[in-house]
Amino acid sequence: MISLADQKRRIEQGALTPDAALAESLTAIDKREAEIKAFVARAKNPKAQKDGPLRGIAVGIKDIIDTADMPTEMGAPSIYKGNQPRADAPIVMQLRQAGATVVGKTTTTAFAANDPTPTLNPRNLGHTPGGSSSGSAAAVAAGMIPLAVGTQTGGSVIRPASFCGVAAIKPSYRLLPPVGVKCFSWTLDTVGLFAADVEDVAIALAAITGRSELNAPELKSPRIGVVTQDFAGPPEAGGSEALQHAARAAAKAGASVRELKMPEIVQEAWRIHIVVQQFEAHQAFAWEYRENYDIMPPLLRKRLDDSRHFTPADYDAARNVTLKARAALSDILKDVDVLLALSAPGIAPKGLDSTGDARYNQLWTLMGTPCVNVPAYVADGNLPVGVQTIADFGHDAKAIAAARFMGRALKS
Amino acid sequence: MISLADQKRRIEQGALTPDAALAESLTAIDKREAEIKAFVARAKNPKAQKDGPLRGIAVGIKDIIDTADMPTEMGAPSIYKGNQPRADAPIVMQLRQAGATVVGKTTTTAFAANDPTPTLNPRNLGHTPGGSSSGSAAAVAAGMIPLAVGTQTGGSVIRPASFCGVAAIKPSYRLLPPVGVKCFSWTLDTVGLFAADVEDVAIALAAITGRSELNAPELKSPRIGVVTQDFAGPPEAGGSEALQHAARAAAKAGASVRELKMPEIVQEAWRIHIVVQQFEAHQAFAWEYRENYDIMPPLLRKRLDDSRHFTPADYDAARNVTLKARAALSDILKDVDVLLALSAPGIAPKGLDSTGDARYNQLWTLMGTPCVNVPAYVADGNLPVGVQTIADFGHDAKAIAAARFMGRALKS
Structure with missing residues (x-):
């Protein structure tokens, strides 16, 4: 895997240019992508930036997150083929402002739910990389990129990280801005990061939030x-x-x-997660579910079919x-x-x-x-x-x- | 003004068809719009629905809210001219599902901030209708439509309602889904409703949320x-x-x-509203502010210029x-x-x-x-x-x- 911390150190020491760091990633993608299938779109002409703590760092963005220079098809081309947002989502802007270079959009299960992607698990090609942030986890695990962005509503960051053997953080709710990200459940949707090691995740999170204390040293005797x-x-x-x-x-x-x-x-809270998620999902996906029922991704459609019974009172209780x-x-x-x-x-x-x-x-x-x-x-x-x-x-x-x-x- | 409650009663009694109710609004818009300037876009061929508690009711949608059949220019055509979302926002779908007919997009100050619209106050054409939901308040006050949707981050629903002499509700945070709505501050942005009278607001809110208890009778001796x-x-x-x-x-x-x-x-909370709003706005508008600085709406740009000093620590304290x-x-x-x-x-x-x-x-x-x-x-x-x-x-x-x-x- 590509170590963000190592690339950053070498760049700061002058042993590696940002251009050369970025090229390491681009070369690795060229080499592994045909097999792993972690990307749905690649940036046309990605350039390293000269400044910023993450200069030279290649990052992949889960394809439910808006990008101004690449389509956002949300893993659901049946409905969102060629969908081109005008703006970059705030998390994308934060990464660019910190110096990182967006090299592509990573695969996502349809609308970050369950319908799988063709992405393979780099640790064992016969297994799923997990989801819904499948491409982000796999791209880091395959050594293609040092950093990737995902989202979690149920377990969509931490689970694929576990399956692919990479570090990841699902930060506190809304530490990373939840804007320009396809909504599943506004109470739950959380933007997170994948990288090779915890140190890499910490460096990236500190850099993009401007919160240096997040690059925390190891806790002694926790x-x-x-x-x-x-x-x-x-x-x-x-x-x-x-x-x-x-x-x-x-x-x-x-x-x-x-x-x-x-x-x-707390155990009860685990049981009612589904109520919060699905009650909100019925509102969040109202247009897709009601206007595009026949071409809805089938697993998500079934989940919505199966959860129509939750009432406002159920939701308030949850x-x-x-x-x-x-x-x-x-x-x-x-x-x-x-x-x-x-x-x-x-x-x-x-x-x-x-x-x-x-x-x-x-x-x-x-x-x-x-x-x-x-x-x-x-x-x-x-x-x-x-x-x-x-x-x-x-x-x-x-x-x-x-x-x-x-x-x-x-x-x- | 057009009374939603009255139209609804007459429709239910068979004294008015949904088509005729809708026509009342369309005729009123034709008559008043050239003077009031409450709309930025009108639906091509609006049709009354046959079913639903709000059948025949014409509704206007603030133009920071996504609609699949009309552009969403956010009061900022310098950046969002012709911006056509693929999907209807959940609040728009809720209205359609309740039977209402979207007849147009109402004017909004640029990105629901301060840069004014050309909309006039129907109560006195020499005065502002208020903002940021200027068109929604004015369209109801002018008797063009019985129902309109707005949003509030500072005072953008309740203040224009006050200035225009109409009823309005800013419901509890996220009672109405905050999705498909241009974000200013995710902690604050709240979708609300305008109508002629409190009863009208109550009927509409109950109908679109499926919470019949919101159409509450008058409280005795409060x-x-x-x-x-x-x-x-x-x-x-x-x-x-x-x-x-x-x-x-x-x-x-x-x-x-x-x-x-x-x-x-609580007084201190009033003082730090600005910190929460502007710290989040710098993230929410990062693309517009950084990539489109020269064509940003000037009053919002100045507010962003003037609030660059808020730190993560200020925000956490707030x-x-x-x-x-x-x-x-x-x-x-x-x-x-x-x-x-x-x-x-x-x-x-x-x-x-x-x-x-x-x-x-x-x-x-x-x-x-x-x-x-x-x-x-x-x-x-x-x-x-x-x-x-x-x-x-x-x-x-x-x-x-x-x-x-x-x-x-x-x-x-």
Whole structure:
């Protein structure tokens, strides 16, 4: 994989020009893209910038995010073929202002829901890279680009990062501007980043937000609460091993580690994530679902068909649970620095029919808490499983600092 | 003005066909539009629907809201001339699903900021109709349409309603879906409705949200807390009279009325509205401001020029104040049913250079509370001043019920 931190260091030392850094990515894309299929569009004539902390860094943008110089087809060309927004989304502008170069639009499941893309998992071509940010995860994992942007409504950043063995952050809700991004659920949709390593993610997030404290150094002796998420069902192949391995490695490296049970209200919040998501999705996709029913991506259409029964009262009750659960979770996170949980139930499923299950991510998306994926374990078939560090809302620096600790603990 | 409630009643009684109801609006637009200039685009061949609670009702959509059959130029044709979204925004779909017919796009100040439109105030052609939802307020006030959609980030729904003498609601934050709407500030932007009378607003809001309880009957003997908003500066011509008149009328009609002072944290929230709005606006308008600086609408550009100094720390501090103020306000709203405050400092300013001052609206937008404008007083020059009933977040039915009480109290 291409290390953003390493490219940045070499550029700052004068050992690498921004043009040469960008060329490394462009060459890698030329080499791997035909096989991996991570991009739906490539920038016509990408140029490195001379200034900015991310000069020379190539970035891929999930294709539900508006770009002024490339179409935004949202993984749904049946409806959005050739759709050309006039403006760049704010996250795209932030990247450009920080010096990065957008080299292409990455594949997304249709409207960031479930209908899969043709993208392959670079770790094992017989498996899905996960979704919905399939191309962003795969492009980083294949060593094509050092940085990519995705979004998460259920588990669409952290899960593909886990399946592809890359670092990623789903920051606190709306830390990155949620504008110019196709809406699925306004309460949940969160813009996130993928990179080779946690340090890379931290550097990029600090650079584009202007919040230098987000490039946080490793947390020493963190207090970690391990959450098995039994309430969301049991882990799958590779899952149990990964979480146990990570917890042991953390303890060995000096963390104080204990298992934490989530209170009933937090478990209830996991159960009603679907109500919030689908009630809002029926409004967000009203035009697509009602005016374009016959050409709707079939899996998303079925999800909408199956969730027509949620009422405003169901939704209000779900939002009430959400508020209470956020308060309860915030209390829990006074006693530990971070929670540690699986980023996905197990390894990437075989084949491309399914992008996997978001059940270990939905709660944290609804809570709006920062989550950082750290590759933790490699199962048979070279298939990785990740763990996520989860901090309180607004404490992204702590989630990153704990993830850096975990990264070192898992390497040693 | 065209009464939505009256048209609806006549249609349901069979005394008016939906086609004839729609024709009333189309004829009125033909008659008044050349003078008032409330529309930027008109639907090509608007047809009444046969079904739905709002069948036959003509609605105007503020031109920062996406429509699939008309361009969305955002009051900024220098940048968005001919901009044609592929999809209808969710609020447009909700209206269509409820049976309404979109007859045109209404004028908006550029990007819903300050640069004025050519729209005149139907109550007095020498005065501004207010903004940013200028065309929506004016089209209802001129008797062209019974219903219009606007948005509020500072005071862009309630203030023009006050200036034009129409009813309007800025509902609880995100009660109406904030999607497919040009973003100014994601924490603040709120979709709202204009109609001739509070009953009309209530019927429309209930119909499009599927929340029948929002068509709330008049509240009997409400407990009302009068807020003078001194912290936001003194009222202007017509303002003091309007609030005093409304408070006296309420007491006479059986309300329990007392003056309430806002605690310091709530006053502080009013002061930091600007931080939240402008910090987010710099992200939301990054493409327009950085890629189209020379052709930016000048007043918005200056506001962005003047607010470049806000830091992430300023923004985080402002959000912290916001959370505390919301909790404090919610406590206050346990002791009274609603607050009553001026909808604008006074009458509409003379001329079209300014759309007036949002200082009596900003706090409530930041608090996310429902606000309903009720015309309260007519100053010299036939210029109205409104008062707003303000309920706790999520209690839109109570704000409406109290506004209906105020409407009757002010008529008797």
